[in-house]
Amino acid sequence: MKTQTYVLNLGPQHPSTHGVFRIILELDGETVVKATPVPGYLHRGIEKLAEARTYTQVIPYTDRMDYLASMLMNWGYVAAVEKLMGIQVPERAEYIRVIVGELSRIASHLVATGAYGADIGGLTAFIYTFRDREDVLDMLEMICGSRMTFSYFRIGGVAEDLPEEFYPKIKEFIAKFPACCDEYDGLITGNEIFQARTKFVGVIPPEVAINYSLSGPVLRASGVNFDLRKNRPYSVYDRFDFEVPLGKNGDCFDRFRLRILEMRQSIRIIEQALEQMPEGEIMARVPKVIKPPVGDAYAEIESSKGIYGAYVVSDGSTKPYRVHFRRPSFINLGYLGKLCEGWKIADVIAILGSIDIVLGEVDC
Amino acid sequence: MAQKQLPAELLAALSEKFPGLQVAENQVITVDAARLLPLMQELKENPDYAMDYLTNLTGVDYADRFEMVYNLISFEHGYELMVKCPLPDKENPSVPSLCPLWGGANWQEREVYDLMGINFTGYPGHPTRIFLEDNFPGHPLRKDFQWEGGREA
Numbered sequence: 001m002k003t004q005t006y007v008l009n010l011g012p013q014h015p016s017t018h019g020v021f022r023i024i025l026e027l028d029g030e031t032v033v034k035a036t037p038v039p040g041y042l043h044r045g046i047e048k049l050a051e052a053r054t055y056t057q058v059i060p061y062t063d064r065m066d067y068l069a070s071m072l073m074n075w076g077y078v079a080a081v082e083k084l085m086g087i088q089v090p091e092r093a094e095y096i097r098v099i100v101g102e103l104s105r106i107a108s109h110l111v112a113t114g115a116y117g118a119d120i121g122g123l124t125a126f127i128y129t130f131r132d133r134e135d136v137l138d139m140l141e142m143i144c145g146s147r148m149t150f151s152y153f154r155i156g157g158v159a160e161d162l163p164e165e166f167y168p169k170i171k172e173f174i175a176k177f178p179a180c181c182d183e184y185d186g187l188i189t190g191n192e193i194f195q196a197r198t199k200f201v202g203v204i205p206p207e208v209a210i211n212y213s214l215s216g217p218v219l220r221a222s223g224v225n226f227d228l229r230k231n232r233p234y235s236v237y238d239r240f241d242f243e244v245p246l247g248k249n250g251d252c253f254d255r256f257r258l259r260i261l262e263m264r265q266s267i268r269i270i271e272q273a274l275e276q277m278p279e280g281e282i283m284a285r286v287p288k289v290i291k292p293p294v295g296d297a298y299a300e301i302e303s304s305k306g307i308y309g310a311y312v313v314s315d316g317s318t319k320p321y322r323v324h325f326r327r328p329s330f331i332n333l334g335y336l337g338k339l340c341e342g343w344k345i346a347d348v349i350a351i352l353g354s355i356d357i358v359l360g361e362v363d364c
Numbered sequence: 365m366a367q368k369q370l371p372a373e374l375l376a377a378l379s380e381k382f383p384g385l386q387v388a389e390n391q392v393i394t395v396d397a398a399r400l401l402p403l404m405q406e407l408k409e410n411p412d413y414a415m416d417y418l419t420n421l422t423g424v425d426y427a428d429r430f431e432m433v434y435n436l437i438s439f440e441h442g443y444e445l446m447v448k449c450p451l452p453d454k455e456n457p458s459v460p461s462l463c464p465l466w467g468g469a470n471w472q473e474r475e476v477y478d479l480m481g482i483n484f485t486g487y488p489g490h491p492t493r494i495f496l497e498d499n500f501p502g503h504p505l506r507k508d509f510q511w512e513g514g515r516e517a
Contacts, residue, residue: 210416224439226439231439296424311422322424334467
Protein backbone atom coordinates (compact mmCIF):
# COMPACT_ATOMS: atom_id res chain seq x y z
CA MET A 1 0.00 0.00 0.00
CA LYS A 2 1.28 3.43 -0.94
CA THR A 3 0.67 6.29 1.46
CA GLN A 4 1.52 9.95 1.15
CA THR A 5 1.24 13.09 3.22
CA TYR A 6 -1.40 15.68 2.37
CA VAL A 7 -1.85 19.35 3.05
CA LEU A 8 -4.70 20.85 5.05
CA ASN A 9 -5.36 24.54 5.63
CA LEU A 10 -6.45 25.19 9.18
CA GLY A 11 -8.05 28.59 9.07
CA PRO A 12 -8.33 31.44 8.38
CA GLN A 13 -12.03 30.79 8.91
CA HIS A 14 -11.62 28.17 11.64
CA PRO A 15 -13.02 29.56 14.93
CA SER A 16 -9.87 28.73 16.89
CA THR A 17 -7.78 30.83 14.50
CA HIS A 18 -9.95 33.89 15.19
CA GLY A 19 -10.89 34.13 11.52
CA VAL A 20 -7.70 35.86 10.40
CA PHE A 21 -4.91 33.33 10.87
CA ARG A 22 -3.97 30.28 8.87
CA ILE A 23 -1.83 27.26 9.61
CA ILE A 24 -0.82 25.10 6.67
CA LEU A 25 -0.63 21.56 8.03
CA GLU A 26 1.20 18.79 6.27
CA LEU A 27 -0.37 15.64 7.61
CA ASP A 28 0.50 12.00 7.75
CA GLY A 29 -2.90 10.59 8.59
CA GLU A 30 -3.86 12.74 11.56
CA THR A 31 -0.29 13.46 12.61
CA VAL A 32 1.26 16.82 11.83
CA VAL A 33 4.50 16.46 9.89
CA LYS A 34 5.00 20.15 9.26
CA ALA A 35 3.08 23.24 10.30
CA THR A 36 3.51 26.64 8.67
CA PRO A 37 1.69 29.54 10.33
CA VAL A 38 0.53 32.31 7.98
CA PRO A 39 -0.40 35.62 9.61
CA GLY A 40 -1.09 38.88 7.80
CA TYR A 41 -4.82 38.72 7.04
CA LEU A 42 -5.52 41.61 9.41
CA HIS A 43 -2.42 43.71 8.81
CA ARG A 44 -3.45 47.37 8.96
CA GLY A 45 -0.06 49.05 9.01
CA ILE A 46 -0.44 50.77 12.37
CA GLU A 47 3.29 51.52 12.51
CA LYS A 48 3.06 53.35 9.17
CA LEU A 49 -0.15 55.15 10.13
CA ALA A 50 1.53 56.40 13.31
CA GLU A 51 4.08 58.29 11.22
CA ALA A 52 1.31 60.50 9.84
CA ARG A 53 -0.36 61.25 13.21
CA THR A 54 0.67 63.39 16.15
CA TYR A 55 2.00 61.68 19.27
CA THR A 56 -1.37 61.91 21.02
CA GLN A 57 -3.29 60.71 17.99
CA VAL A 58 -1.38 57.42 18.02
CA ILE A 59 -2.95 56.35 21.34
CA PRO A 60 -6.29 55.15 19.85
CA TYR A 61 -4.37 53.02 17.34
CA THR A 62 -2.65 51.13 20.14
CA ASP A 63 -6.12 50.25 21.51
CA ARG A 64 -6.81 48.34 18.35
CA MET A 65 -3.82 46.05 18.69
CA ASP A 66 -4.69 43.91 21.70
CA TYR A 67 -8.31 45.00 21.87
CA LEU A 68 -8.96 42.64 24.77
CA ALA A 69 -6.54 44.56 27.00
CA SER A 70 -6.45 48.03 25.43
CA MET A 71 -5.40 49.78 28.62
CA LEU A 72 -2.14 47.85 28.67
CA MET A 73 -1.52 48.65 25.01
CA ASN A 74 -1.95 52.38 25.76
CA TRP A 75 0.47 52.07 28.63
CA GLY A 76 3.44 50.73 26.69
CA TYR A 77 3.20 53.46 24.08
CA VAL A 78 2.77 56.41 26.46
CA ALA A 79 5.58 55.03 28.63
CA ALA A 80 7.93 55.21 25.64
CA VAL A 81 6.94 58.81 24.80
CA GLU A 82 7.24 59.79 28.46
CA LYS A 83 10.69 58.25 28.57
CA LEU A 84 11.65 60.13 25.43
CA MET A 85 10.49 63.44 26.90
CA GLY A 86 11.57 62.79 30.48
CA ILE A 87 8.08 63.29 31.90
CA GLN A 88 7.48 62.37 35.54
CA VAL A 89 3.98 60.94 35.90
CA PRO A 90 2.11 61.98 39.09
CA GLU A 91 1.79 59.28 41.69
CA ARG A 92 -1.97 59.12 41.70
CA ALA A 93 -1.95 58.60 37.94
CA GLU A 94 0.51 55.71 38.37
CA TYR A 95 -1.83 54.04 40.85
CA ILE A 96 -4.81 54.52 38.55
CA ARG A 97 -2.73 53.03 35.73
CA VAL A 98 -1.94 49.98 37.83
CA ILE A 99 -5.60 49.50 38.76
CA VAL A 100 -6.98 49.80 35.23
CA GLY A 101 -4.03 47.84 33.87
CA GLU A 102 -4.67 44.92 36.19
CA LEU A 103 -8.42 45.08 35.48
CA SER A 104 -7.54 44.87 31.80
CA ARG A 105 -5.28 41.92 32.48
CA ILE A 106 -8.18 40.16 34.21
CA ALA A 107 -10.54 41.00 31.32
CA SER A 108 -8.02 39.59 28.84
CA HIS A 109 -7.25 36.45 30.85
CA LEU A 110 -10.99 35.82 31.25
CA VAL A 111 -11.37 35.70 27.48
CA ALA A 112 -8.32 33.44 27.23
CA THR A 113 -9.68 31.10 29.92
CA GLY A 114 -13.20 30.93 28.54
CA ALA A 115 -12.21 30.69 24.90
CA TYR A 116 -9.71 27.97 25.71
CA GLY A 117 -12.46 25.94 27.32
CA ALA A 118 -14.48 26.42 24.15
CA ASP A 119 -11.50 25.40 21.98
CA ILE A 120 -11.22 22.16 23.91
CA GLY A 121 -14.94 21.56 23.50
CA GLY A 122 -16.67 22.89 26.61
CA LEU A 123 -18.71 25.96 25.77
CA THR A 124 -20.03 26.47 29.32
CA ALA A 125 -16.73 27.92 30.48
CA PHE A 126 -17.09 30.63 27.87
CA ILE A 127 -20.43 31.75 29.33
CA TYR A 128 -19.07 31.81 32.90
CA THR A 129 -15.98 33.88 32.15
CA PHE A 130 -17.89 36.35 30.01
CA ARG A 131 -20.40 36.81 32.82
CA ASP A 132 -17.57 38.04 35.04
CA ARG A 133 -15.85 39.95 32.26
CA GLU A 134 -19.01 42.05 32.00
CA ASP A 135 -18.38 43.31 35.54
CA VAL A 136 -14.85 44.33 34.65
CA LEU A 137 -16.01 46.07 31.50
CA ASP A 138 -18.74 47.89 33.45
CA MET A 139 -16.07 49.32 35.73
CA LEU A 140 -13.82 50.32 32.88
CA GLU A 141 -16.80 51.92 31.15
CA MET A 142 -17.43 54.00 34.27
CA ILE A 143 -13.87 55.26 34.04
CA CYS A 144 -13.61 56.13 30.38
CA GLY A 145 -16.99 55.61 28.73
CA SER A 146 -15.89 52.84 26.42
CA ARG A 147 -16.05 49.07 26.69
CA MET A 148 -13.32 47.91 24.40
CA THR A 149 -11.10 50.58 22.88
CA PHE A 150 -10.49 52.69 25.95
CA SER A 151 -7.89 55.29 24.86
CA TYR A 152 -7.77 56.29 28.51
CA PHE A 153 -4.06 56.88 28.96
CA ARG A 154 -2.49 60.22 28.14
CA ILE A 155 1.12 61.18 27.71
CA GLY A 156 1.90 62.29 31.27
CA GLY A 157 -1.01 60.66 33.08
CA VAL A 158 -4.57 59.52 32.48
CA ALA A 159 -7.58 61.25 30.93
CA GLU A 160 -9.79 61.54 34.00
CA ASP A 161 -9.86 60.70 37.68
CA LEU A 162 -11.74 57.64 38.92
CA PRO A 163 -15.46 58.42 39.43
CA GLU A 164 -17.05 58.04 42.87
CA GLU A 165 -19.32 55.16 41.84
CA PHE A 166 -16.27 53.14 40.82
CA TYR A 167 -15.09 52.48 44.39
CA PRO A 168 -18.07 50.49 45.75
CA LYS A 169 -18.22 48.52 42.53
CA ILE A 170 -14.58 47.47 42.65
CA LYS A 171 -14.83 46.54 46.35
CA GLU A 172 -17.73 44.30 45.50
CA PHE A 173 -15.74 42.79 42.64
CA ILE A 174 -12.64 42.13 44.76
CA ALA A 175 -14.81 40.37 47.33
CA LYS A 176 -16.50 38.10 44.84
CA PHE A 177 -13.86 37.39 42.18
CA PRO A 178 -11.76 34.74 44.01
CA ALA A 179 -14.90 32.61 44.23
CA CYS A 180 -15.33 32.97 40.48
CA CYS A 181 -11.78 31.68 39.99
CA ASP A 182 -12.62 28.71 42.19
CA GLU A 183 -15.58 28.12 39.93
CA TYR A 184 -13.40 28.06 36.78
CA ASP A 185 -11.01 25.71 38.52
CA GLY A 186 -13.87 23.38 39.38
CA LEU A 187 -15.46 23.66 35.98
CA ILE A 188 -12.45 23.53 33.65
CA THR A 189 -9.12 22.94 35.41
CA GLY A 190 -10.40 19.95 37.35
CA ASN A 191 -12.20 18.42 34.40
CA GLU A 192 -10.74 15.04 33.45
CA ILE A 193 -11.33 15.36 29.73
CA PHE A 194 -9.79 18.83 29.75
CA GLN A 195 -6.73 17.53 31.56
CA ALA A 196 -6.38 14.59 29.18
CA ARG A 197 -6.46 16.98 26.25
CA THR A 198 -3.93 19.47 27.66
CA LYS A 199 -1.50 17.81 30.05
CA PHE A 200 1.91 17.11 28.50
CA VAL A 201 0.64 18.41 25.17
CA GLY A 202 2.72 21.04 23.35
CA VAL A 203 5.57 21.10 25.84
CA ILE A 204 7.97 24.06 25.55
CA PRO A 205 11.25 23.50 27.43
CA PRO A 206 12.53 26.60 29.29
CA GLU A 207 15.68 27.02 27.16
CA VAL A 208 13.58 26.95 23.99
CA ALA A 209 11.18 29.51 25.45
CA ILE A 210 14.09 31.86 26.13
CA ASN A 211 15.72 31.23 22.75
CA TYR A 212 12.49 32.04 20.91
CA SER A 213 11.94 35.25 22.91
CA LEU A 214 8.61 33.96 24.24
CA SER A 215 7.15 36.01 27.07
CA GLY A 216 4.25 36.29 29.48
CA PRO A 217 2.31 33.24 30.65
CA VAL A 218 3.78 31.20 27.77
CA LEU A 219 7.31 31.77 29.11
CA ARG A 220 6.43 31.40 32.79
CA ALA A 221 4.51 28.17 32.20
CA SER A 222 7.88 26.69 31.22
CA GLY A 223 9.17 27.60 34.66
CA VAL A 224 11.16 30.71 33.68
CA ASN A 225 10.66 33.26 36.41
CA PHE A 226 10.51 36.49 34.45
CA ASP A 227 7.83 39.12 34.93
CA LEU A 228 8.69 42.75 34.26
CA ARG A 229 6.46 43.82 37.13
CA LYS A 230 8.73 41.92 39.49
CA ASN A 231 12.13 41.71 37.79
CA ARG A 232 12.29 45.26 36.53
CA PRO A 233 9.48 47.08 38.31
CA TYR A 234 8.05 49.98 36.33
CA SER A 235 5.43 52.47 37.52
CA VAL A 236 4.73 51.67 41.20
CA TYR A 237 4.74 47.87 41.01
CA ASP A 238 7.61 47.59 43.51
CA ARG A 239 5.25 48.73 46.28
CA PHE A 240 2.91 45.77 46.05
CA ASP A 241 3.16 42.35 47.53
CA PHE A 242 2.29 39.70 44.95
CA GLU A 243 3.59 36.47 43.54
CA VAL A 244 4.53 35.44 40.02
CA PRO A 245 2.92 32.04 39.35
CA LEU A 246 5.13 29.56 37.51
CA GLY A 247 4.42 26.35 35.64
CA LYS A 248 6.30 23.06 35.93
CA ASN A 249 5.93 21.26 32.63
CA GLY A 250 5.49 24.05 30.09
CA ASP A 251 2.51 22.24 28.57
CA CYS A 252 -0.89 23.53 27.47
CA PHE A 253 -2.35 22.80 30.88
CA ASP A 254 0.25 24.92 32.69
CA ARG A 255 -0.23 27.80 30.30
CA PHE A 256 -3.96 27.69 30.91
CA ARG A 257 -3.74 27.30 34.69
CA LEU A 258 -1.23 30.11 35.02
CA ARG A 259 -3.72 32.66 33.75
CA ILE A 260 -6.21 31.81 36.49
CA LEU A 261 -3.44 32.08 39.09
CA GLU A 262 -2.38 35.43 37.61
CA MET A 263 -5.91 36.79 37.88
CA ARG A 264 -5.90 35.98 41.58
CA GLN A 265 -2.65 37.93 41.94
CA SER A 266 -4.06 40.85 39.96
CA ILE A 267 -6.87 41.10 42.50
CA ARG A 268 -4.25 41.32 45.27
CA ILE A 269 -2.47 44.12 43.44
CA ILE A 270 -5.68 46.08 42.86
CA GLU A 271 -6.63 45.73 46.51
CA GLN A 272 -3.29 47.14 47.68
CA ALA A 273 -3.29 49.89 45.07
CA LEU A 274 -6.72 51.06 46.23
CA GLU A 275 -5.53 51.16 49.84
CA GLN A 276 -2.30 53.03 49.10
CA MET A 277 -3.63 55.41 46.47
CA PRO A 278 -2.73 59.02 47.29
CA GLU A 279 -4.75 62.12 46.46
CA GLY A 280 -3.40 64.56 43.92
CA GLU A 281 -2.90 65.33 40.27
CA ILE A 282 -3.62 62.82 37.53
CA MET A 283 -1.72 64.62 34.79
CA ALA A 284 1.82 65.90 34.64
CA ARG A 285 2.48 69.33 33.18
CA VAL A 286 2.73 68.44 29.52
CA PRO A 287 2.68 70.94 26.66
CA LYS A 288 -0.48 70.88 24.54
CA VAL A 289 1.52 70.14 21.43
CA ILE A 290 3.89 67.30 22.14
CA LYS A 291 7.28 67.77 20.55
CA PRO A 292 9.85 65.41 22.01
CA PRO A 293 13.54 66.20 21.51
CA VAL A 294 15.39 64.44 18.70
CA GLY A 295 16.25 60.94 19.83
CA ASP A 296 14.72 57.57 20.53
CA ALA A 297 13.36 55.59 23.46
CA TYR A 298 12.29 52.01 24.05
CA ALA A 299 9.96 51.18 26.92
CA GLU A 300 8.27 47.93 27.78
CA ILE A 301 5.56 46.74 30.12
CA GLU A 302 4.19 43.33 31.10
CA SER A 303 0.99 43.04 29.12
CA SER A 304 -1.48 40.18 29.56
CA LYS A 305 0.22 38.30 26.71
CA GLY A 306 3.82 39.08 27.65
CA ILE A 307 6.43 41.76 27.12
CA TYR A 308 4.89 44.62 25.17
CA GLY A 309 7.40 47.21 24.05
CA ALA A 310 7.26 50.44 22.10
CA TYR A 311 10.22 51.94 20.28
CA VAL A 312 9.68 55.58 19.35
CA VAL A 313 12.02 57.70 17.25
CA SER A 314 11.58 61.47 17.24
CA ASP A 315 12.93 63.91 14.67
CA GLY A 316 11.84 66.87 16.81
CA SER A 317 8.54 67.42 14.98
CA THR A 318 5.01 66.87 16.26
CA LYS A 319 4.77 63.47 14.61
CA PRO A 320 6.77 60.37 15.47
CA TYR A 321 9.45 59.63 12.88
CA ARG A 322 9.15 55.90 13.49
CA VAL A 323 7.15 53.77 15.91
CA HIS A 324 7.72 50.09 16.39
CA PHE A 325 5.68 47.87 18.66
CA ARG A 326 7.09 44.69 20.12
CA ARG A 327 3.91 42.65 20.28
CA PRO A 328 4.07 39.59 22.53
CA SER A 329 1.42 37.61 20.59
CA PHE A 330 3.41 37.95 17.37
CA ILE A 331 6.66 36.77 18.87
CA ASN A 332 5.01 34.00 20.90
CA LEU A 333 3.68 32.60 17.62
CA GLY A 334 7.20 32.33 16.19
CA TYR A 335 7.66 28.90 17.73
CA LEU A 336 4.20 27.57 16.83
CA GLY A 337 5.30 25.77 13.66
CA LYS A 338 7.90 23.64 15.43
CA LEU A 339 5.67 23.19 18.48
CA CYS A 340 2.90 21.54 16.47
CA GLU A 341 5.13 18.94 14.79
CA GLY A 342 4.34 15.40 15.81
CA TRP A 343 0.96 16.20 17.38
CA LYS A 344 -2.50 15.38 16.07
CA ILE A 345 -4.81 17.91 14.39
CA ALA A 346 -6.95 18.23 17.52
CA ASP A 347 -3.81 19.00 19.55
CA VAL A 348 -2.97 21.86 17.19
CA ILE A 349 -6.16 23.59 18.35
CA ALA A 350 -5.20 22.98 21.99
CA ILE A 351 -1.68 24.32 21.40
CA LEU A 352 -2.77 27.41 19.48
CA GLY A 353 -5.41 28.25 22.08
CA SER A 354 -2.96 27.90 24.94
CA ILE A 355 -0.67 30.56 23.47
CA ASP A 356 -3.55 33.05 23.67
CA ILE A 357 -3.04 35.25 20.65
CA VAL A 358 -4.97 38.31 19.61
CA LEU A 359 -4.64 38.77 15.89
CA GLY A 360 -4.94 42.54 16.09
CA GLU A 361 -1.66 42.43 17.92
CA VAL A 362 0.00 39.79 15.77
CA ASP A 363 -0.61 41.66 12.54
CA CYS A 364 -0.56 45.17 13.98
CA MET B 365 11.51 53.20 35.13
CA ALA B 366 13.95 51.10 37.06
CA GLN B 367 16.57 49.63 34.78
CA LYS B 368 19.76 47.84 35.52
CA GLN B 369 22.62 48.93 33.33
CA LEU B 370 25.79 47.11 32.45
CA PRO B 371 28.61 47.87 34.89
CA ALA B 372 31.31 50.16 33.45
CA GLU B 373 34.04 47.50 33.62
CA LEU B 374 31.99 45.10 31.50
CA LEU B 375 31.41 47.81 28.93
CA ALA B 376 35.14 48.60 28.94
CA ALA B 377 35.96 44.93 28.40
CA LEU B 378 33.55 44.89 25.49
CA SER B 379 35.13 47.96 23.88
CA GLU B 380 38.53 46.37 24.29
CA LYS B 381 37.49 43.15 22.60
CA PHE B 382 35.73 44.94 19.76
CA PRO B 383 37.73 48.05 18.86
CA GLY B 384 35.74 50.74 17.12
CA LEU B 385 32.63 50.07 19.20
CA GLN B 386 30.78 53.26 20.08
CA VAL B 387 29.24 53.39 23.52
CA ALA B 388 26.89 56.32 24.10
CA GLU B 389 26.30 57.93 27.47
CA ASN B 390 22.97 56.11 27.89
CA GLN B 391 24.78 52.82 27.17
CA VAL B 392 23.47 52.43 23.63
CA ILE B 393 26.12 50.47 21.71
CA THR B 394 26.68 51.14 18.03
CA VAL B 395 28.43 48.49 15.98
CA ASP B 396 29.08 48.08 12.26
CA ALA B 397 27.40 45.25 10.39
CA ALA B 398 30.63 43.28 9.96
CA ARG B 399 31.06 42.87 13.70
CA LEU B 400 27.41 42.52 14.70
CA LEU B 401 27.32 38.74 14.85
CA PRO B 402 30.52 38.24 16.92
CA LEU B 403 29.43 40.99 19.29
CA MET B 404 26.01 39.42 19.81
CA GLN B 405 27.61 36.03 20.29
CA GLU B 406 29.91 37.46 22.96
CA LEU B 407 26.98 39.15 24.72
CA LYS B 408 24.94 35.97 24.63
CA GLU B 409 27.53 33.36 25.47
CA ASN B 410 29.94 35.10 27.83
CA PRO B 411 28.56 34.39 31.33
CA ASP B 412 29.59 37.89 32.47
CA TYR B 413 26.89 39.36 30.25
CA ALA B 414 24.59 36.35 29.76
CA MET B 415 22.26 38.35 27.53
CA ASP B 416 20.34 35.28 26.51
CA TYR B 417 17.06 36.97 25.64
CA LEU B 418 16.54 38.97 22.46
CA THR B 419 13.53 41.09 23.33
CA ASN B 420 13.11 43.28 20.33
CA LEU B 421 14.50 43.78 16.87
CA THR B 422 13.52 46.43 14.37
CA GLY B 423 14.75 48.77 11.68
CA VAL B 424 14.53 52.52 11.11
CA ASP B 425 14.72 54.32 7.76
CA TYR B 426 16.80 57.48 8.25
CA ALA B 427 17.57 59.92 5.44
CA ASP B 428 21.12 58.65 4.91
CA ARG B 429 20.99 55.10 6.22
CA PHE B 430 18.96 52.22 7.53
CA GLU B 431 19.57 51.30 11.11
CA MET B 432 18.87 48.07 12.94
CA VAL B 433 17.98 48.26 16.62
CA TYR B 434 18.28 45.32 19.00
CA ASN B 435 17.19 45.08 22.62
CA LEU B 436 18.70 42.42 24.84
CA ILE B 437 17.94 41.30 28.38
CA SER B 438 19.95 39.12 30.73
CA PHE B 439 17.60 37.07 32.90
CA GLU B 440 20.44 36.08 35.16
CA HIS B 441 21.88 39.53 35.94
CA GLY B 442 18.91 41.70 35.02
CA TYR B 443 20.94 43.84 32.61
CA GLU B 444 19.42 45.32 29.54
CA LEU B 445 21.11 46.73 26.52
CA MET B 446 20.29 48.43 23.23
CA VAL B 447 22.55 47.68 20.28
CA LYS B 448 22.33 49.70 17.09
CA CYS B 449 23.75 48.73 13.74
CA PRO B 450 23.75 51.36 10.96
CA LEU B 451 23.60 50.11 7.37
CA PRO B 452 25.14 52.83 5.19
CA ASP B 453 24.27 51.20 1.85
CA LYS B 454 20.88 52.80 1.28
CA GLU B 455 20.31 51.04 -2.06
CA ASN B 456 20.85 47.47 -0.91
CA PRO B 457 20.66 47.40 2.89
CA SER B 458 21.92 44.13 4.28
CA VAL B 459 22.83 42.87 7.75
CA PRO B 460 23.86 39.49 9.16
CA SER B 461 20.93 37.47 10.44
CA LEU B 462 20.80 36.66 14.14
CA CYS B 463 18.95 33.39 13.49
CA PRO B 464 22.06 31.28 14.26
CA LEU B 465 21.96 32.72 17.79
CA TRP B 466 18.26 33.19 18.53
CA GLY B 467 15.20 31.43 17.21
CA GLY B 468 13.25 34.52 18.22
CA ALA B 469 15.04 36.54 15.54
CA ASN B 470 13.38 34.50 12.81
CA TRP B 471 9.93 36.06 12.68
CA GLN B 472 11.10 39.51 13.67
CA GLU B 473 13.64 39.58 10.84
CA ARG B 474 10.97 38.40 8.42
CA GLU B 475 8.83 41.33 9.53
CA VAL B 476 11.68 43.80 8.98
CA TYR B 477 12.39 42.27 5.57
CA ASP B 478 8.74 42.48 4.60
CA LEU B 479 8.04 46.03 5.69
CA MET B 480 11.42 47.67 5.29
CA GLY B 481 13.22 45.61 2.68
CA ILE B 482 16.39 44.92 4.65
CA ASN B 483 18.16 41.73 3.63
CA PHE B 484 19.43 39.30 6.22
CA THR B 485 22.48 37.34 5.16
CA GLY B 486 22.67 33.90 6.67
CA TYR B 487 18.92 33.75 7.27
CA PRO B 488 17.83 30.11 6.89
CA GLY B 489 16.70 29.96 3.27
CA HIS B 490 15.78 33.53 2.46
CA PRO B 491 13.48 35.79 4.49
CA THR B 492 10.01 35.73 2.94
CA ARG B 493 7.19 38.20 3.40
CA ILE B 494 5.18 37.58 6.54
CA PHE B 495 2.30 40.07 6.45
CA LEU B 496 1.96 41.18 2.84
CA GLU B 497 1.34 39.13 -0.28
CA ASP B 498 4.38 37.68 -1.96
CA ASN B 499 3.88 39.86 -5.05
CA PHE B 500 3.29 43.09 -3.15
CA PRO B 501 5.39 45.86 -4.72
CA GLY B 502 7.82 47.66 -2.42
CA HIS B 503 8.28 47.85 1.32
CA PRO B 504 5.70 50.09 3.02
CA LEU B 505 7.70 51.20 6.06
CA ARG B 506 10.29 52.87 3.84
CA LYS B 507 9.93 56.62 3.88
CA ASP B 508 9.83 56.84 0.08
CA PHE B 509 7.08 54.24 -0.26
CA GLN B 510 4.21 55.51 -2.36
CA TRP B 511 1.54 53.24 -3.70
CA GLU B 512 -0.53 53.91 -6.75
CA GLY B 513 -3.61 55.90 -5.85
CA GLY B 514 -2.31 56.38 -2.33
CA ARG B 515 -2.31 59.60 -0.39
CA GLU B 516 0.45 62.02 -1.35
CA ALA B 517 3.25 62.11 1.16
